[in-house]
Amino acid sequence: MLVWEDSYRIGNEEMDSEHLILFAILNQISINIDADMAASCLNEVLGALEAYISYHFAHEEALMRAWGYPGLESHSESHRRFIEDVARMRSAALVSSGHEAAMRLRFFVLDWLLNHILETDADYASFIAAKAGNQ
Ligand SMILES: [Fe+2]
Numbered sequence: 001m002l003v004w005e006d007s008y009r010i011g012n013e014e015m016d017s018e019h020l021i022l023f024a025i026l027n028q029i030s031i032n033i034d035a036d037m038a039a040s041c042l043n044e045v046l047g048a049l050e051a052y053i054s055y056h057f058a059h060e061e062a063l064m065r066a067w068g069y070p071g072l073e074s075h076s077e078s079h080r081r082f083i084e085d086v087a088r089m090r091s092a093a094l095v096s097s098g099h100e101a102a103m104r105l106r107f108f109v110l111d112w113l114l115n116h117i118l119e120t121d122a123d124y125a126s127f128i129a130a131k132a133g134n135q
């Protein structure tokens with residue numbers, strides 16, 4: 001079970017709650033893997049993960065655009081690459097219907113997400129906070 005920690009907050013309430021939901025979906029994947037769920041269940045929960053990731057990224061990119069964040073391009077590029085990697089790994093997990101592949105995907109997503117939140121997302125959050133403070 002992944003435990004969300006306060007230190008993962010970037011200070012934007014809306015984005016923090018979306019990150020929290022991503023953690024919840026990752027926990028759901030672990031539950032499915034632990035319970036040795038059928039591949040169809042795994043497929044469903046991996047689909048939910050991809051859908052929420054796309055939703056969150058689009059939301060975040062719109063926010064950065066609205067605030068004129070200068071790092072928007074490279075941030076969006078990192079989102080795009082991640083979505084491609086997840087899609088590739090999801091196909092692999094489903095072809096083998098392997099829980100091991102699903103577990104690898106879960107670790108990959110968690111690792112990427114934590115690094116991304118703590119560095120890349122934290123950067124636009126402090127940019128926005130500084131800009132909002134100057135208004
Ligand atoms: Fe991001």
Ligand SMILES: [Fe+2]
Nearest residue numbers: 019060117121
């Ligand atoms: Fe994010």
